[in-house]
Amino acid sequence: MQKKIEPFLYLAPALLVFILIFGYPLARLAVMSLQRPSQGQQTFVGLTNYKSIFSDSVFLTAVKNNAMLLICVPIMVVIALILAVFLFERIRGWQFYRTTLFLPYLLPITVVGLVFSYIFQLSGVLNEFLALIGLERLGLDWLGSPRYALYTLMFVVIWKEVGFGVVLFLARLMSVEEELFDAAKIDGANWWQLQWYITVPQLATVIEFFTVVSVITMLSWVFNYVYVMTAGGPGNSTMVTELYIYLTGFRYNQMNIASAVAVLLLLVTGVLIFLELRLRERSELMQVVG
């Protein structure tokens, strides 16, 4: 009997935290998204909240911008892949480079975002540099113009997140057996063939992992960048779903609308994770609890 209870004694604190921090709030979230306050009482209104967000142009802009951010993902994969391969070829100082390339990933987005907003100011260091090399015509109000602000933001996101990919790919490459590369070289494979037939297939699972993680990042972990650098502006041109939830919930006090958006975001993330887990199970990359 004691044997049967024992595991749950060890699990109890964790389960208690999960119920308080995930279980109960998630249930509340689902209920709130179906309610609206009327005369100080929450009343059930079905899918009204969901319908109303889809007629809100700000929400639609936010979704469109999140979709735009997804463009970062293939760019990040390619850059990380190139850098990881170069480092793997043990170019001079590769360990130093690995350290520095990973650094942006660890810095607080809040700090980095603020520094970048000074760099990208109209009178900032970037435009001064462009003027210095005679390209002052390229000088833009990088974060202040509705046309370019989102692209500037994308640059910063890539700048910060790409180091994770480099380190991830490099770690995987180092665990590939050297013979595989040697054999291909003996068979006379040139550099491109080596990458295409050995490196990329060997990295397939981590590339897939990094892609999924990055997609989730673009859809639901960019709040800090936007909040610090543009606050959604100018004129909602950098509004994203997360900021929309934050603003409707905490600035405009429409918790029910915010809940509906949160439920949708959770569903999208959930589907992605489900697909990733299925892929992983298939590839047997993850062999945790047997």
Place this chain on the structure above:
Amino acid sequence: MNRRDLFLRWIGVIIRQGSVFLATLLSLFPVYFMTVSAFKTRAEYIADKWGPPNSLYWANFTTAVAGEKFFIRFANSAILTVGSVAVSLIVACLAAYAFARMEFPGKRTLFNLILSLMVVPPVVMVVPLFVSMVRWGLVNSYTGTTLIYIGLLLPFSIYMMTNFFRTIPWEIIEAARIDGCSSFGVLWRIMMPLSAPALITLIVVNALWVWNELLIALVFMQKDELKTLMVGIAALRSRNYVDIPATMAGLLIATIPILVVYMFGQRYFIRGLTGGAVK
């Protein structure tokens, strides 16, 4: 090797070194820019944004620390970080011990459920958590916010410790049990000491996460005297007067703990953050 091959080889070296060097330059530039600006006077900053400062102007640091209730913010961040990292570590180790070394019904399902919590975006939780915390009277308190951080840290911590505990050979545990060690004794005297590298990794990664976190701190620590360093920094953006060098000095102070930890514990960072994917 003929001349053409030699030439191609040199081109290859130049392309490799060149692109990696450029990427490194880009990676480091904001930190460089922040550091040199922190030591310039305002006039100097306006005149020359690129170069190193003429002389080290330390007054920026005094200004940064004097304004914005810097020390209180720093302390608040430290309290939340230490509290949530310590408690989540203990709770995670207890749970991981059950997952790694015991059999019970529903183990796999429960474990996968916890894994899936790893990617629930905090922004999804923020609205219902706020409503719940209001009800429990825990908004604007260290307890409430620490509890939320513990919850958000636990899934990854449990995952990582379970993986590590599973690598500890059964024979060691069996031997300890035969010598009369209790089940908790095995965890405390055998598993934990043997897991020191994993524990350090986890502490470093989790501490970094809490230190850098903005959204939860923004929503749940609204009172001025409770605000964290990152919330204070984020508020600087909307300031009308801007003393950029002093701001940079403040940012540098906020970043230094991370830089120091990274310099000493680099391998723990890399292991911790890639450990989930590369096996």
